[in-house]
Amino acid sequence: MSDLQNEPQPRGAKVKGRHPVDQLEAANRFIAAEAHQKMHDQRLWDLRKKRDAQMHLIPEWEELRELASEIKEHTLDHLADYLEEFERNATANGVHVHWAQDAEESNQIINDILKQHQAKTLVKSKSMLSEECHLRQSLEKSGVTVIETDLGERIQQLDNEDPSHVVVPAVHKTRTDVSKVFVKTLHAEQGNNDVHYLAETQRETTRPYILNADAGMTGGNYLVAETGAVVVCTNEGNADLSANTPPLHIVTVGIEKIIPKMEHLAVFIRLLSRSALGSPITQYTSYFRGPRKGGEMHVVLVDNSRSTRLASEKFRAGLKCIRCGACMNTCPVFRRSGGLSYGSTYAGPIGLILSPGYNAHKYRNLPFASSLNGSCTNVCPVKINLHEQIFAWRETLADEKELSLSKRILMTSLGKLFAHPKAYRTAVQTGDKVLSYLPHFIVYNQFNAWGRQRDLPKTPKETFHSWYAKNYINKGKGDE
Numbered sequence: 001m002s003d004l005q006n007e008p009q010p011r012g013a014k015v016k017g018r019h020p021v022d023q024l025e026a027a028n029r030f031i032a033a034e035a036h037q038k039m040h041d042q043r044l045w046d047l048r049k050k051r052d053a054q055m056h057l058i059p060e061w062e063e064l065r066e067l068a069s070e071i072k073e074h075t076l077d078h079l080a081d082y083l084e085e086f087e088r089n090a091t092a093n094g095v096h097v098h099w100a101q102d103a104e105e106s107n108q109i110i111n112d113i114l115k116q117h118q119a120k121t122l123v124k125s126k127s128m129l130s131e132e133c134h135l136r137q138s139l140e141k142s143g144v145t146v147i148e149t150d151l152g153e154r155i156q157q158l159d160n161e162d163p164s165h166v167v168v169p170a171v172h173k174t175r176t177d178v179s180k181v182f183v184k185t186l187h188a189e190q191g192n193n194d195v196h197y198l199a200e201t202q203r204e205t206t207r208p209y210i211l212n213a214d215a216g217m218t219g220g221n222y223l224v225a226e227t228g229a230v231v232v233c234t235n236e237g238n239a240d241l242s243a244n245t246p247p248l249h250i251v252t253v254g255i256e257k258i259i260p261k262m263e264h265l266a267v268f269i270r271l272l273s274r275s276a277l278g279s280p281i282t283q284y285t286s287y288f289r290g291p292r293k294g295g296e297m298h299v300v301l302v303d304n305s306r307s308t309r310l311a312s313e314k315f316r317a318g319l320k321c322i323r324c325g326a327c328m329n330t331c332p333v334f335r336r337s338g339g340l341s342y343g344s345t346y347a348g349p350i351g352l353i354l355s356p357g358y359n360a361h362k363y364r365n366l367p368f369a370s371s372l373n374g375s376c377t378n379v380c381p382v383k384i385n386l387h388e389q390i391f392a393w394r395e396t397l398a399d400e401k402e403l404s405l406s407k408r409i410l411m412t413s414l415g416k417l418f419a420h421p422k423a424y425r426t427a428v429q430t431g432d433k434v435l436s437y438l439p440h441f442i443v444y445n446q447f448n449a450w451g452r453q454r455d456l457p458k459t460p461k462e463t464f465h466s467w468y469a470k471n472y473i474n475k476g477k478g479d480e
């Protein structure tokens, strides 16, 4: 195995405008960085095991999942009503509510709010929506200094990389990788890989920004329609600092995050952290109902294609997602290829079903980065039929002529072969014979990426069909 200390950190997919992202190419580079790949796989599998342990402590776990799914289904059926109820109650609490149709409008609204307050520095906690909207880049263009306050997000910001996971954004990095980033950007001690030292370095250098920021931003895990409140779950307390220290608090949140009542919140709080990190609850579950004393609070409700998804019978269930990351932690493809290989804001199984909804051409390869084993569906706390949707995207992309040329040729040829049983059987028999005589170097070479990690099983002496024909059909005991 390569040396974890010296192995360079593999970078993510090469994203070129609207061109299809080559996830396979980036995944191959990640797999080739053996030490990183093993570390990543192990870390995420540990989270999956912790999640399982927590699940076994809750006898009513499956009922909770069912309930969470039903609450989300019901809310999606009445989305407009609950959003309007939220707006009424939040406004009555003294919050300014804004509506944004897409990323551009959302960024414009936030830019305008900051301009009105002559705000030049913004501290923010983790928000996948802001990543989806490329908010930081938009604000920086307008001359606003944006500082991420979540440890993982800050590491990624300093390294000029996107988050690789919805819950643990820098999980693909080793301590050495982080140390190198901090030496370069925060003038940390060369070669000091101690995690406490690294965390403290981030804390010490970020605190002054928090104390002096003109504005603070948080995302929102839930919006409670009944009370007009925003609920934010974190483990570092950075959302509370970002929201409460500066005089201006801006919340950016997707419209699907709404839940009807306070009593529903408990269901999701019980599921979220257990599914995400295998811990009973997040360290901080903060409930923002209005501006801090003397301050101002704005909530920007962002659609950005969620309404389109809502209208889609096949793909609307993706809107139930609570961004726990459990589907990523369990996915064998994600664990071995790293989140940045997907080249999209959302990676792993949830990314496979969300990303093509934003741009089918650009993300046309993603739904194929799955073995369809269904483990993602089994762990999802809101019971999203992830593997079925991944398969449905493959069908949709084929219908929309979005399959790559090589896939089209392969699928058409296989389709023809499968449609002719005799030709299929001859091909299998010939293939078996040829494979058993081929020299090793012809099967396992640099062009066969599959063979780098695996060995083909020994070819059987006869195919199942010829055995079945000999023993049953020819003896008149079975049907062809």
Ligand code: SF4
Binding pocket: 320, 321, 322, 323, 324, 325, 326, 327, 328, 350, 376, 379, 380, 381, 382, 383, 384, 386
């Ligand atoms: S799809 Fe399910 S498991 Fe995956 S992040 Fe969303 S809620 Fe979690």
